[in-house]
Each structure stands twice: as C-alpha cells, then as structure tokens.
Amino acid sequence: MSSEQTRMFFREAVSRAVREEMTDNPRVFVLGQDVGSFGGSYREFDGLYKLFGPERMRDTPVAEAAAMGIAAGAAASGFHPLVVITYMDFMMIGFDALINYAAKLRYKTAGRLTAPMVVKTTAGAQGQGVAHSQCIEAWLMSVPGLKVVAPSSPADAYGLMKTALRSDGPVVYIDHKRLFPTPGNVPVAEAPVPFGQAFIRREGRDVSLVTHSYMVRVALEAAQMVEAEGISCEVVDLCSLAPLDIATLSASVARTGRLLTLEEGQTTCGVGVEVAARIFERIGPKPWSRIGTLPAPVSSNPVLEAACVPNAGRVAEALRSLAGHPLTTSSFVTQEAS
Amino acid sequence: MSDPVERLRAMLMIRAFEDCLAARKDHGFQLLSSGEEAVSVGLAAALGSADQLLTGGRSIGPALARGVDPGQLMAELLGKVAGTNRGRAGRGHLSDPDRGFFGAHAVVAGNISVAAGVALARRMAGDPGIVVILFGDGASGAGPLYETLNMAALWQLPLLFVCNNNRLSVSTTREAGNATKNISDLGAAFGLWTRVVDGLDVGGVAAAASEAAGHVRLGNGPAFLECSSIRLRSHSTTARETRSRAELAALRELCPIEREIALLEGGGQLDPARTQALRDEATQKAEAALAFADASPYPDASEVLNHVE
Amino acid sequence: MIYQLSVPAAVPGVEEIRILEWQGEPGTAFASGDLIVELETHKAVVEVRAGQAGVLRTLLADAGDWLAVGLPLALFSDDADEALPDPALASDELVVEFDVT
Numbered sequence: 001m002s003s004e005q006t007r008m009f010f011r012e013a014v015s016r017a018v019r020e021e022m023t024d025n026p027r028v029f030v031l032g033q034d035v036g037s038f039g040g041s042y043r044e045f046d047g048l049y050k051l052f053g054p055e056r057m058r059d060t061p062v063a064e065a066a067a068m069g070i071a072a073g074a075a076a077s078g079f080h081p082l083v084v085i086t087y088m089d090f091m092m093i094g095f096d097a098l099i100n101y102a103a104k105l106r107y108k109t110a111g112r113l114t115a116p117m118v119v120k121t122t123a124g125a126q127g128q129g130v131a132h133s134q135c136i137e138a139w140l141m142s143v144p145g146l147k148v149v150a151p152s153s154p155a156d157a158y159g160l161m162k163t164a165l166r167s168d169g170p171v172v173y174i175d176h177k178r179l180f181p182t183p184g185n186v187p188v189a190e191a192p193v194p195f196g197q198a199f200i201r202r203e204g205r206d207v208s209l210v211t212h213s214y215m216v217r218v219a220l221e222a223a224q225m226v227e228a229e230g231i232s233c234e235v236v237d238l239c240s241l242a243p244l245d246i247a248t249l250s251a252s253v254a255r256t257g258r259l260l261t262l263e264e265g266q267t268t269c270g271v272g273v274e275v276a277a278r279i280f281e282r283i284g285p286k287p288w289s290r291i292g293t294l295p296a297p298v299s300s301n302p303v304l305e306a307a308c309v310p311n312a313g314r315v316a317e318a319l320r321s322l323a324g325h326p327l328t329t330s331s332f333v334t335q336e337a338s
Numbered sequence: 339m340s341d342p343v344e345r346l347r348a349m350l351m352i353r354a355f356e357d358c359l360a361a362r363k364d365h366g367f368q369l370l371s372s373g374e375e376a377v378s379v380g381l382a383a384a385l386g387s388a389d390q391l392l393t394g395g396r397s398i399g400p401a402l403a404r405g406v407d408p409g410q411l412m413a414e415l416l417g418k419v420a421g422t423n424r425g426r427a428g429r430g431h432l433s434d435p436d437r438g439f440f441g442a443h444a445v446v447a448g449n450i451s452v453a454a455g456v457a458l459a460r461r462m463a464g465d466p467g468i469v470v471i472l473f474g475d476g477a478s479g480a481g482p483l484y485e486t487l488n489m490a491a492l493w494q495l496p497l498l499f500v501c502n503n504n505r506l507s508v509s510t511t512r513e514a515g516n517a518t519k520n521i522s523d524l525g526a527a528f529g530l531w532t533r534v535v536d537g538l539d540v541g542g543v544a545a546a547a548s549e550a551a552g553h554v555r556l557g558n559g560p561a562f563l564e565c566s567s568i569r570l571r572s573h574s575t576t577a578r579e580t581r582s583r584a585e586l587a588a589l590r591e592l593c594p595i596e597r598e599i600a601l602l603e604g605g606g607q608l609d610p611a612r613t614q615a616l617r618d619e620a621t622q623k624a625e626a627a628l629a630f631a632d633a634s635p636y637p638d639a640s641e642v643l644n645h646v647e
Numbered sequence: 648m649i650y651q652l653s654v655p656a657a658v659p660g661v662e663e664i665r666i667l668e669w670q671g672e673p674g675t676a677f678a679s680g681d682l683i684v685e686l687e688t689h690k691a692v693v694e695v696r697a698g699q700a701g702v703l704r705t706l707l708a709d710a711g712d713w714l715a716v717g718l719p720l721a722l723f724s725d726d727a728d729e730a731l732p733d734p735a736l737a738s739d740e741l742v743v744e745f746d747v748t
Contacts, residue, residue: 007665010689011689042690060489061485063485066482066485066488066489067451069448069451069454069455069486070454070458070486070489072451072455073453073459074456074459076452076456077455079463081455096445096482097448097482100448101443101452107426107645108427109427109441110423110424110426111645113441147647169647178660181661181689182662182689183689183713
C-alpha cells in the first residue's frame with residue numbers, strides 16, 4: 001500500500017471517511033442536528049449535503065431520544081445510520097435506544113437482528129460549561145454489545161470512522177472539541193483503522209502513559225517535558241476503548257514496568273481503572289497512578305476549567321513521581337491532585 | 339382477517355394462551371393482555387404481511403394476532419431454545435420479524451422512536467409496507483412519544499401510532515397520567531389523522547385500524563388511533579392488583595370476547611355448540627403450545643456469551 | 648523598508664492554517680485596507696488586509712500550503728524597486744487587519 005500522505009483538517013478527515021462510505025454503501029445515511037446544508041457543527045460534513053441530498057444528510061430537530069431511536073430502528077431494518085449527537089453530554093438523552101435497544105438487539109434476537117449504527121459525538125472541555133464538556137466514555141465501555149472508539153488525529157478520525165461505518169453493531173465514535181483546530185497527515189489510499197488496536201505514539205523505557213483522544217497531545221507534551229530530566233515516557237494511544245487492545249498495553253507496561261493512566265473523564269470507575277485492571281490481570285501488578293479531571297463539574301469559567309482538566313504540568317508531575325517509584329513494589333501510587 | 343368468526347378464534351386463542359401460561363407455576367412473571375384481545379386482533383386485521391408491528395412490553399396478544407407461532411412464543415416466554423429468540427428475550431422483548439412482528443421493547447415508550455426508524459428505513463428502501471407502533475396509556479406521558487410524533491409528522495413517515503388505553507399504568511390511572519382529554523389529541527396537535535375507538539369492539543377496532551392504515555399506506559402521513567380497552571389482570575403476574583374484587587367483576591362483564599360471542603350468536607353467525615367448539619379448540623392449541631415449549635430444553639449455560647457483539 | 652507578513656494568530660487554539668487564496672502577486676501594490684490573502688482555519692476563513700500601503704515582493708508560501716501561526720507568508724516593501732536583502736528577512740512586521748468569517 002502506498003505510504004503517500006495528504007494534510008487535512010480533522011473535520012476533513014471525518015467528511016472524507018463519511019463521503020467514501022456513503023458512496024460505497026447506499027445504506028449509509030447521516031441524521032442529527034445541523035448535519036444538512038449547514039454541514040455539521042464543526043463543518044465535518046461540508047459538501048456532503050450537495051452530494052447526497054436531504055434524504056441521506058437528514059437534519060433533525062433537537063430531539064436526541066428520537067434521533068437515537070430512529071437510528072436504531074433504521075439500523076435494525078438494514079440501514080447503516082450515522083447519528084450525530086452534538087455534545088457527548090446529550091447522549092444521555094438517547095441512552096434508552098442506544099443501550100437498552102441497539103446494544104442488546106443482537107443478543108435478544110439470538111443474532112436475527114442487529115443495529116449497525118454509529119453515534120458520532122464530541123466530548124471534552126473548551127469553555128462550554130458543566131453540561132457540554134463531559135467525557136463519559138467510561139460509562140459506555142461497560143455496555144456489552146457496544147463498541148467505543150476515540151481518535152486523537154485526523155488519520156485515526158478517518159480510519160476509525162470508516163471501520164465504524166462497516167461494523168455490524170452499534171459503535172460510539174467520540175472526537176474532541178480541541179482536536180478540530182489541528183490538521184494532520186492522512187494516507188492518500190483508503191486506510192480503515194481496525195478496532196481493538198492501540199498505538200504507541202512515542203517509545204520510552206521508564207513509564208507507560210496510556211491515554212486517548214485529545215489527552216494524547218497532553219501526554220506527548222508531558223513526555224517531552226520530563227525527557228530532559230532523564231525520564232523516558234512511552235505514550236500509548238488507546239484509539240479503541242471497547243474492545244481494548246490488552247496485548248499492546250500489557251507489552252508496553254511489561255517493558256517499562258510502570259503505568260500512568262490519563263483521561264479527561266473522571267477517574268472513579270474510569271478508563272484508567274479498567275486499563276490498569278486488565279493489564280495487571282495479565283502481567284501482575286505494577287506501580288500505577290491515574291490522572292483524570294478533578295471530581296467536580298467542568299465549569300465554563302476559564303480558571304475553574306483549567307484547574308479541573310488535566311494538563312501537561314500535572315501529567316509531568318505524576319510521571320516524575322511514578323518514575324522515582326521503585327519497581328520492586330506493586331502498590332498504587334498516590335497522586336495528589338495539583 | 340375480515341371474517342368475524344376468525345377474529346373471535348384469534349381472540350379466544352390469546353385468552354387461552356395467557357390462561358395456560360399464567361397457570362404455570364414456573365412462568366416467571368408475565369405481562370398479560372387479557373381484556374385487550376380486541377385491540378390486538380382488530381389491529382392485526384388491518385395489516386398485511388409486508389407491514390411490521392412493534393409494541394411495548396405487553397406483547398403476547400399482538401404477537402399471536404400477527405401470526406407468531408404459539409409454540410415458539412410459549413417456548414420463548416418460558417426461556418426455551420425453541421423460542422422465537424432462542425429463549426433469551428422472554429416477555430417484553432420477543433420478536434419475529436418474518437411474521438411482521440418486528441418486536442417488543444419493554445422500556446415504556448422506548449420502542450416508539452425505534453418504530454419511526456423502521457418506518458424511515460422502509461420508505462428509504464422503497465418498501466410499500468407500513469409500520470405500526472402499539473403502546474399503552476402508560477407511555478403517553480413519556481418524552482419519546484412527543485419527539486417521535488413531531489418527527490414522524492415532519493417527515494410524513496408511514497407510521498401508525500396505536501395507543502392501547504387500558505386506563506392503568508401499574509397503579510396510575512389514565513386521568514392521573516395524561517392531561518389530555520383524549521390521548522389521541524396528542525396526534526391531532528401534530529396534524530395527524532386521529533380517532534378514538536371502543537377497544538372492546540373487535541369489529542370497530544378493525545374498521546378504524548383499516549381506515550388509519552389506509553391513510554398511512556396512501557402516503558398521507560402518520561395516523562394516531564386510540565383504543566379504549568380494559569386490563570383484566572394485574573400489571574404483571576407478580577404485581578399487586580390495585581382494584582377491588584367488585585371492580586374486577588364489573589370489568590369482566592365488559593370482556594371483549596364474550597361481547598363478540600353474544601353479538602355473533604345474536605346475529606346467527608354462531609350457535610352455542612359452535613362457540614364451545616371454538617373455545618375447546620383454543621384451549622387445545624394453547625396446551626399444544628405449552629407441550630411444545632416443555633419439550634424444548636433451556637439453552638446451555640455456555641451460550642451466555644453468544645451474540646453479544 | 649522591507650516588511651514581513653506572518654500568519655496571524657487570528658483564531659484561538661489554531662496552530663496551523665491552510666492558504667486559501669492570494670489576492671496579488673509579486674509587484675502588486677496594496678493600499679491600506681486591501682485584501683492580501685485568505686487563510687483557512689478548521690472552521691473559519693481569515694481575510695488578511697493591509698494595515699499600511701506596500702508592494703508585495705515575494706510569496707513565501709503558495710495557495711494550498713500549510714503554515715504554522717507566526718511563520719512568514721510574504722515580504723513587502725514600501726517601494727517597488729527597493730532591494731531585497733539576501734537572505735530576504737525583514738525585521739518589521741507588515742501592519743495588517745483581519746476579519747474572521
């Protein structure tokens with residue numbers, strides 16, 4: 001396969017994936033608020049309305065419960081809808097159709113019906129306030145029958161969206177407000193990214209820093225900060241939260257001997273807890289600490305938001321603390337919130 | 339199913355099936371529809387094999403009326419592998435789309451928007467069949483109904499809303515559960531064709547459902563049919579009955595099956611001997627369904643992780 | 648005098664832009680207020696307008712190119728025939744105004 005790359009905005013990577021899959025599969029269609037002629041809240045569907053028209057780029061009223069249910073019903077009837085929920089917080093309004101119906105349909109019909117739908121939503125803090133900033137992917141990871149993916153770059157946005165639109169069950173695809181401004185290189189050739197695969201974004205010897213979505217950038221920044229101090233940090237990007245790539249994660253932690261988990265959601269019952277448990281089940285306990293948003297709502301107030309959400313300084317501090325921790329012990333390393 | 343005797347046969351089958359199931363000690367808990375047979379059968383009479391029916395959890399009557407095999411249905415309700423869903427859906431979640439019964443979803447009002455999605459898919463696929471969503475008055479205060487009414491009207495979906503108003507949501511009366519005069523007024527607010535019909539009169543339900551389905555079938559947009567019915571049993575077979583013996587006795591006097599029998603015998607289309615034969619036949623079929631279910635094993639515990647994703 | 652036009656930090660959070668269209672070529676004279684170049688961010692178009700008169704001398708990036716905020720886009724001079732230093736670096740930034748649409 002050609003390794004030729006082309007640079008594009010994050011939104012262009014999304015729209016390219018959707019355009020290609022809609023072209024290849026007439027059963028794929030998009031529904032949600034502002035997805036039609038407006039082109040999506042992040043312009044991530046720019047140009048698609050002109051190509052595919054109002055039937056397949058279907059604007060909905062503000063009605064997440066019905067939009068999710070309609071997507072589930074259409075999916076169960078042979079279509080492959082992409083339902084857009086503007087902010088991840090609003091997914092809660094549509095949980096019945098997604099979690100109680102779509103995720104269980106294959107099981108409860110013993111395989112006779114499935115609901116191959118994609119929920120595309122945007123998580124994360126960027127001045128939007130307490131009900132427009134949350135990262136609740138950990139809630140979704142615990143739902144049998146649901147796949148959950150979260151790209152950190154345009155290439156993965158493209159590749160994961162393609163795989164999502166080819167999956168035979170419900171998928172939640174989570175991007176992040178702060179990922180949209182940054183362009184990246186995307187393969188020129190069609191390049192679906194498989195689910196269940198994590199990627200090492202930076203190799204290191206002393207600590208494995210496991211994270212996803214926008215926090216991958218924060219992790220890389222923190223790893224750079226501690227490099228000069230002689231701490232070699234490996235950054236692993238989950239990409240796929242359900243299923244998790246335990247093999248890659250375990251191999252990394254087995255190599256470095258220490259684990260730091262980082263997420264923008266809450267640490268309580270969070271992604272990091274699950275990652276650590278699954279790794280330690282496989283290779284035995286290792287020194288570990290976790291960072292997430294502080295246990296408070298994420299305010300639109302810039303001072304409070306910044307204080308709440310993890311930043312590179314906090315991550316670097318945790319890396320220093322963990323790297324100084326002897327490998328012979330296996331206890332959870334207490335990390336003071338700072 | 340335009341023959342009145344056939345409709346009676348179908349209603350007797352539902353009643354016998356539920357009596358047979360309820361008599362079983364090991365039935366778990368079930369959501370029975372005794373008293374609502376005329377709604378299921380009258381509605382089914384208006385539908386063809388290309389149509390799909392979705393329901394809330396109270397789905398035994400609608401499933402049988404659509405032609406789901408009684409043996410497979412009984413097996414499903416008792417958790418046996420010969421069930422329509424290999425015994426893993428059970429009451430509240432059974433489905434048999436090949437028989438035009440797309441399925442139940444026991445979260446109250448949850449299936450309403452799913453049904454709109456099925457309707458949208460059918461239109462996008464150019465499929466002529468219509469979709470019917472049957473729900474109780476208990477769903478009439480829930481958000482998905484309102485969102486879906488709006489979108490079905492905006493998009494002119496081939497969707498027929500049918501409210502089986504049995505006047506009770508567990509213990510909450512219809513009056514305490516919805517502020518409208520008639521629940522079908524909700525449909526009118528969105529410009530839908532609406533009608534309230536006596537849900538104890540199978541012929542009346544069939545006629546109204548036929549008119550409503552015809553409206554939807556012709557591409558005139560969604561319709562809303564409200565059927566006033568009664569529930570002769572408690573909310574579920576393990577739920578406390580909230581009504582007095584006297585109230586229940588009075589309700590039994592309204593039984594839609596006995597009413598239809600009286601009508602048909604009075605009109606000369608049935609005689610008591612023929613009626614008894616129909617009752618016996620229904621009982622025999624229900625017992626045969628139970629025997630079929632009993633002959634089928636439970637799934638092996640090793641199946642528990644099958645078909646998760 | 649030689650001036651440098653750099654990618655303005657027009658939109659918070661944006662670190663890199665794509666050049667959409669130049670509104671002139673080397674030799675084009677711009678009056679204050681004239682549109683020089685349109686830049687594309689993830690969701691907006693930034694119209695960069697001259698905040699002073701000047702002559703466009705050298706384009707340092709073409710339409711379709713990606714450029715980080717703060718990097719040079721072009722060189723300008725007061726007069727069309729001023730000699731450009733070699734390498735052509737300027738110490739002063741061209742005064743610009745910009746509209747984000």
